[in-house]
Amino acid sequence: MPAIYPDLRDKTVIVTGGASGIGAAIVEAFAAQGARVGVLDLDAEAGTALVDRLAGDGATAQFEPVDLRDIPALRAAIVAVRAALGPIGVLINNAARDDRHPTEEVEPDYFDERMATNFRHQFFASQAVLPDMVALGGGAVVSLSSIVPMVGMGGMPVYSAAKSAVVGLARSLARDYGRHNVRVNVIAPGWIMTERQKTLWLTPEADAMRAERQCLPRRLVPEDIARVAVFLASEDASGITGQTQVVDGGWL
Template sequence: MTHILETESVLQAKAAGATGAIYPSLVDKRVIVTGGGSGIGEGLVEAFVAQGSRVAFIDIADDASRAVVDRLTPDAAHTPVFRHCDITDIDSLKRAMAEMEHELGGVDILINNAANDDRHSIEEVTPAYWDERMAVNLRHQFFAAQAVVPAMKRAGGGVILNFGSISWHLGLNDLVLYQTAKAAIEGLTRSLARDLGRADIRVNTIVPGNVQTPRQEKWYTPEGEAEIVSAQCLDGRIQPADVAALVLFLASDDAKMCTGHDYFVDAGWR
């Protein structure tokens, strides 16, 4: 019977467009992605849809997000759901999370992906800008997790994956507030993993390197990108699909004993 069920799951995922590893345990799982309208987030939405998961995502970019839904819907086992939400407004975030939970019928997996890496100098930082940077890069991850924990407990477990960044491990220029927030996320993950583990809720951090997205290409010239590749152990530029491959594994039952740690997909950038 198990073999039959897994075969049906594999067929579902293939029908939805999965091209890499297929995880039967992700079929029909209820997934929420923050910042799913572009870049890495778009790659995550696409990857879970291709696994046959039920996916909802939030973003502030309405046109781009609707385009993601339109692009993925024809081949999707479950049409992805988009909700407009400003993650710095916690009341709005809570409402959006509740709406998505209701539409999905629960939450099994939360991907805390949303962030903003605008460059800034030390001299230009004001208390208001500090608070705004923490709100967009750190605070929402806790409150999104807080919002889904009751549903995960009712379901008997779940997965929370928080997105960190390679940047603070390298100490890059002009990102002091972004790197402060991203460093704190690794502490948040450790704490949540400890407090939620007995409820069978696993919590890990994804630490991407420099991923080739339109936004990152805004910051780097071709010469700058070549410098990044030369500092990596591997040739080539990391793609959203490379990050999604790690996320899918950690979200699946194959990673059922993985929690409280940081997982890098950075091509060995040092």
């Protein structure tokens, strides 16, 4: 059974990209802690279905449909969650898309869109909730990066650059807001078997490569990331900030 952290009960949490995949697992994990969860995602159908299911189980959750590349819309969604659920004590910057793109084909517009999809919203979501955390006397931001830049994986240079930027942002915010008891950490997942990954990239050859490179033989699943996110948001991690936790089954 997953650990229970009493300090997370009734805490307001925002999860970006929370309608499916790793994000949905994180939403469910916080709901199981008794937190009030705001779900931000572009996929209105999946987000609404998730929140309705959680509400049926007695959880408190609110879905805000939003394109995170639209910063005014992102800010408005956070305002709506705050109005409904209270000041934000935890932010999980999860949303991203690992689309492949050869270097020679990248144009400026595509570059900007990839950075907006994979990094820019993390800054502005953090900016929007940090005043809440300061007023509350503390809080936690957990941002998702990737092992992609750590292993030097090719075929997605802009994604890799964006995920590297996540770490730099977190370390800077950890330094600036630590005096307010706000902790900022990063999770760097390895290959997590979401439905998207299984549909787009999982082949027998790729799975054999994964099994060879990981220390652990099993496939990693979204719940592996969700449990770490909940821990880092809890007071059990009160001494941890400015750090990157790799969750890759021993790939690195």
